[in-house]
Amino acid sequence: VALMTGKYNFRNWLAFGILDPEAKTFGHWFSDAGYKTCMSGKWQLRSYNPPDYMPEWRNRGMRAEDSGFNEYFLWHTEHTEDKSSRYPDPRIQSNGTYVKDTKGKYGPDLYVDYINDFMERNSEEPFFVYYPMALTHGPFNPTPDSDDWLNGNRFESNPDKYFGDMVEYMDKLIGLIDVKLGELGIRENTILIFYGDNGTPREVTSKMRDGRVIIGGKGLNNRRGTHVPLIVNWPGSQAGGRVVSDLVDTTDFIPTLLEAASIPLPQNEIFDGRSFLPQVKGEKGNPRDWVFIHHDPLPGHNKIGRSLSRWIQDKQYQLFDETGHHHFFDYTTDPELLHPIDLRNANDETKAAHAKLKRAMATMQND
Structure with missing residues (x-):
């Protein structure tokens, strides 16, 4: 919610898995500025609770078609009990219609295929693509590159066995997007931003090259749960190959993206972030002194025992x-x-x- 709206959650939070249907997202801002816009991946912001748990919160969130994007290709657009798998045999809604013939296919392949097709259709115009990935979220199923994809149980969830495969496949798919941009001749002036939404799942233990062993901390408020990757790649900026230690807040992305697109920040809206575009260009910019996190898992199914x-x-x-x-x-x-x-x-x-x-x-x- 904070990423898509540029506002801290105390301003517009309703419930877990719910985006205020009255909110404006970066999809709206870019579409209003004349950009072609596309969202492909997972939605999960319309209706989170199952029928027997706080049913008053069902159907309270934003519909994908109202999120400001010209096109979408998404998993979990409606009720949780109807979402099915995000990986093998996925149930995907594309621009209001459920996609047929996904049996035997792998969701992340389809999400990226849609993105690459969208970019090819709109390569002569400015565009904005939001790719909320399914990978590497649980369940920890095999990928098409796993040894037992063809003859094993594609729905088996085993983090020790498949999490590494999922990370590698995620990297492969990002590479396909990068290659497509090059083929279209627009890589030089296209900004790619890779950003993690939370720490690694707690079921996963990562062994680092330097010998450290790190237990996943998703949902925790320490470094294992909140310190996530941020990679910005823009060949045209001529400022690559650097590691910047400045603090970045989730609300900073809308000011940064709008500045990069020369879209004025709307003056009649409250935005809590600040642009880090100068740092992307190799300049000092205006680094933050602090970042703020407001995490409220309630009301939400399976969130009992958790608190603000x-x-x-x-x-x-x-x-x-x-x-x-x-x-x-x-x-x-x-x-x-x-x-x-x-x-x-x-x-x-x-x-x-x-x-x-x-x-x-x-x-x-x-x-």
């Missing part, structure tokens, strides 16, 4: 605002957030950082 979590962090400290308490951590020395800082014993620098984040946190609410 709000925090703000800079490059060293993380301040939580939960149930009236302000837990404060140094996540560079305490990455699992196990030892709250006792400000009574903290040095002046730590106290000043706490005060700064606390002041910022106080602004993170509707006026």
Whole structure:
């Protein structure tokens, strides 16, 4: 929701798996500016709860056809019980009609085929493509490149066996998009942005080349759950091959994308982000001092026992605002957030950082 609207969730959050049908997304902004727009992948923002759980929240979200995109090719556009598989034999809706003949096919192949076809049809005009991937979300099924795709159980979920295959297949599909842009002769002036939405699933343990073993932290509020990849590739910017340590917030993408497209940021809308386009071009830009996260899993099916979590962090400290308490951590020395800082014993620098984040946190609410 924050990615598509450029607003923090306290401004427009309704429920888990629900996008406010009155919201404006980057699909609207780009379409209104004359861009051809396409969304392909998963939707999952219309109706999340099954019939027997808080049915009053069913059908409350935005329909895919109202999201501002000229075209869409999506999994899970309607009720959860109707979504079927996102991987083998997927159930996909394309521009209001369910796609036929998906038996024996692999969803991610179809999502990327649609994107590449869209780009070919619109290569002479400016376009914007949003690809909310299914990969590498569970269930952890085999891919067409897995050894047992042909003769095994394509619906078997086994993270130890298939997660690596899924990552490799995701990389392969991104490569197909990149190759297509080159074939169309538009790669030089096309920006590709790869961004993770959350940490690796907790069922997955990753063994790194340097010997580290990292347990997935999806849904957690520590680094394993929130520190995700961001890769921006724009050959025409002549500023590639760099690693930038600036903080980036989910709300920053709309200001960045609109600036890159020379689309004025609408003055009658509240946007919480700031553009990082200067950094993409190799300039200093206006880096953030902090980022803010507002995560509310409720009301939502299978979210019992979870609660609202709000925090703000800079490059060293993380301040939580939960149930009236302000837990404060140094996540560079305490990455699992196990030892709250006792400000009574903290040095002046730590106290000043706490005060700064606390002041910022106080602004993170509707006026």
